[in-house]
Structure formats: structure tokens, C-alpha cells
Amino acid sequence: MKAVIFTKYGSQDVLQLAEIEKPAPQADEVLVKIAATAVNPADNHLLSGMLRFSSGLLKPKNQIPGSDIAGRVEAVGRNVTGFQVGDAVFGDISGHGRGGFAEYVAVPESALALKPANISFAEAAAVPMTAVTALQGLRDQGHLQAGQQVLINGASGGVGTFAVQIARALGGEVTAVVSTHKIEMARSLGASHTVDYTQEDFTQTGQQYDLVFDTVGNHSVAACRRALKPAGHFVTTTFLPTLLILGPWISFRDGQKMVNMMAKPNRQDLLFLKSLLETGQVVAVIDRCYGLDEVPQALRYLQEGHAKGKVIVSIS
Template identity: 50%
Template sequence: MAEVEKPVPNADEVLVKVLGISVNPADWHSMRGKPLFSRATLGLLRPKHRILGVDVAGQVESVGSSVVRFKPGDEIYANLLDHGYGGFAEYVSVPVDVSSLKPSNLSFEEAAAVPMAAVTALQGLHYHGTIRPEQKVLINGASGGVGMFAVQIAKSYGPEVTGVTSTGNIDLVSSLGADHVVDYTRTDFVADRQRYDLILDTIGNRSAHDLKRALAEGGKAAVVGFTSVPKFMGVSLRGGKHIAMVSAHAATKDLELLSELIQTGNVRPQIDRRYPFDEIPAAIAYLEHGHARGKVVVGVA
């Protein structure tokens, strides 16, 4: 913990009093510098950003000279992945183009759980185009932070959704709306005879060959987040199949769409654990173990 100067927003930014934070894999990847190829963007020898934290929710305290969308007192949420991090603090300057009004039916901590994970799920699912009701969609890692949003978002478009998870999370994934749940400790979805029109791999632990086998003719797969090796840079395969590695980048339009889905009850953040502000290191350590069921959030008193 350290005292730092209070930020001053630029013309296109708002100063936010942070009231909720979400912990993401991006934070511990930045701390560890792993996988090694990530150091090209996260910092070669030490973390590029002094203050980590990309997901924030809070109240606007002041606005930059060119800001017209927000005013002091507005409750907003935002993602700072492409804008210097800085969310693990009492105040942070936030660009308006990665911000949206907070859904009124969420607390600040719940809202902070949304931007990174839900936008990643949304952009991964839509990378190859709009989901159609007649499709069969598979979510690998359906009980993780991204996966839980992916199941709900995919189901809102009407397709048949299958979630892949561990034994202890079967009921949880079913409760999110998945039509089928595969227990990976007992069944390998690749070896199964079922084939899918769209696969969203939130884990990155399957090879291109595995994903190809699980795809139907003309099927598409998107791999999101960090993988051990950058294997999926856009691979077209026989039968019209395609596999791509997708990097999510938050934008206001995506957050506004998610706000609509949340307000209508189609999507709801699932919180695994809550930590106080002075226990952020413990929150990151818990997430790094890889067994979080949903999101890990931090409250800022």
C-alpha cells in the first residue's frame, strides 16, 4: 500500500472515485511476466504499469473539458486494459470511450465484475459473426469468469449451448442456462461424437487439431485470453472450419449492450469471492490458482 498523487483527468477522461474492482488474469500475468511472449506488451523486465487493475466501477467526481456524456455523480463502470491499468486505487482517470453507465440493478462490486470478462466473452462469441438460434455452441471453461458470461450471452441468442466444466461445477453451469454440461474429468468433448458450429475456448488448453475435430463442417472456434503458446493466429482448415485467437478490447458500445442484457435479466455476474481493498494480493493469489468459480471482486470503502 502506498500514497500516490490523485489523478487529474485529461480532456476526454473522467475522474472516478473507485467503489468496486475486479481481479483478472491480466493482473497476475503482468506481475509474473508469463507466458514469456506477453512481456512484449506487459513489460520486458518488470511490470509496465505501476498500479494494476483494469476493471473498475465507481462514481464520477469530475470530468475533462471535452466530456459531455457524463457528469459528476454518475455511476459508471469501465475497463482500463488498453489505457494504462490503474484500477487498484481510490481514484483513477478513465477514458470515456471505454466507459458506460453502470447497470442500476448491480452493486458497484458486481458491476466491476463485468467489463473485462463479459466483453471478452461477447467479442469471442461474435468474432465470427452473429450467433444464430439453429447453431450448436460449446463453451470450454464454462465455470470461469469469462465462461460464465459466455454461457449466458450465448443462450440469450437462442442456440443450443454446451458448457465444459469440472464435476463440482455441473449444477452451477446448468443454472446459467446451458442445455448440456460436459464433465471434462469424465468425458473429452473432442472424443465425443457431438460436433459444434461455434466453440469458445476460454482456457486455451486444446490444440488446433483438437478444436478442428470438435467442429462441424463450416464451424468456427475462438480462443480467448492467454495461452501457453500463441498457436491460434487465424487458421483456416478444410471443410470451411476456422480457428482464431481473439484479444478483447473494451468499447462503450459493448458495455452498453451488456448493460441491456443485465437490465433485462439475461446476464448476471457470478461472484466467487469478495475481498477488502487491503487484501488485493490475496485476491490475485486466489485467482492465480485457477479454480475460481466466477469472478473475484474487491470492495473499496
């Protein structure tokens, strides 16, 4: 099969399109013929060696990156009970050695869910990592309640486009922070208010929110606090080192909760998102599609930091 592999850390230039052996599923695994995969900032972090403490200190332990997959079940191991050959599935395989930038991957059935029938493979591949991150950030870390005011910083990217829609589905009143030419999109996804970050700084407007969900990490902890109500929550998908110390202190002293979050892929949340996709409450916004031989270009484009929704790689 064809796969995009890397054997050393570096820029996107270390990626090579290679012909390698097609995997065979173990007893509890499903072999998926991948139709589409998405690129994520985490793929660029993986390539650069930023994750080397888990991905291999000197060189990558697993040679095929790619976490989000959508495709059809080609074969199942003898202990697999939840899927049959031919089922359309999607999932985040980052906890199982990755391998999404390939024609086939064998993964435990626990990583997968049936694809919503009303969306394409490309749309399904856009969902797992970013939408689960948005869901867990808003619901589990941010404790978003119906009727609350939530601001989403970076509302036009992979995580942000899902966050706007999920916040709305959970009953929040959404303010989206975007650049001028993405205001219309944010409104069409369900934002009631927008802040154009090229004109205005949301931490300086005097407006305060029950929840600030941040996917950019471009403001200090002190600045973000100004945008929080007295018992408000701040959740960032990026990493603000000062929060490690200031977060617990602020919580103890003033009652505001401010955290760096790390999403945990799981099938229950994927099924929750599947129901939102089936009812049309959430849709995948796709910016561009690349081919498998164009994964380096897809990752470079994502790294520029201006994607409008998700960047997809179509495989079969």
C-alpha cells in the first residue's frame, strides 16, 4: 500500500511517499481502507520532534503520522463484534500509533464509530480530533451551561469552527473572535456576536463571559482574566506555561477556573458528535482537500495558521 512516512524528525521535507506492506488486523482490530484523513497542528508538532518524549526520543517509533481517519472496514479480527466488512467508519487513532496518512490502517475497534450516513468521508475525517477537543473543552473543562455567554478565540480554525457550533448546540450564546473576512462564516455557524481581532482586542472591550474557550494562545493569563465573569472559566487548547502555577492560585483565591486542556479521544464523545452531525446541528467546514502525495503541502498550508475550518487529504 501507499503511505506517507517519516524516519527522522524535521520539517515537512522529511516526509516520503512510500510503498509498504499492507497491515493485517490483530484479533481485536479492524482493518480500515482509508478514504480521507485530516491534517492537524499535532502532525506538525509530531514531525518537528516536539512530542519526542512520547513519539520516540531520537527517531519516531511509528513512521506513519495522521490521526483522523474515515473509511470502510476491509477486514475484522476474530474478536471484533462492533463492525462488519463494508461498514463506513471514522475515528481518532492518535492513541494507537497513528497511521492515517496511508491507504490502510489496522486499529482497535474502540477507536472507531460508524460514520454518520448523511456526511461524506472527507467531512467525517474532519471531525474526530478537533470536534472532540471542542466538545471536551466546552462541556467538561468549561462546564458550559445553557444560557451562558461563551467567547471562542480562534473561531475560524479546525477546533474553532466546531466549537462555535457545539457551544450553540449546548445552549450557549456565542461570541466568535475572527478576522474580518471570516465574520460571515462565524455567523453562519451560529455565533450571535463577533469580534474582529484585526480591529479589536477581546480582552480590552470590557465585556465579560462565563466561558472563554481559546484556540490561539495569543493573550496573557492576566489579559484573559479581564474577559471573565467573577466565577468564569477559561480553557485553552494551546499551552500557557504560566497557567500551571497561576491557574490553581486564581482558582483558590478568586474562584475563576483557568486551565490548559488536553483532549482524550473516546468513542462516547465521537457518538455524541455523530448525533449532532446527523441532525445537522454541527457540520464540518472544509477549507481545502489535498491528495496523499501532497501531505507535505497540506501540512505547510496548515502551519501558516490561517485555515478556514479543516484541511483534508483524500485517499481513495
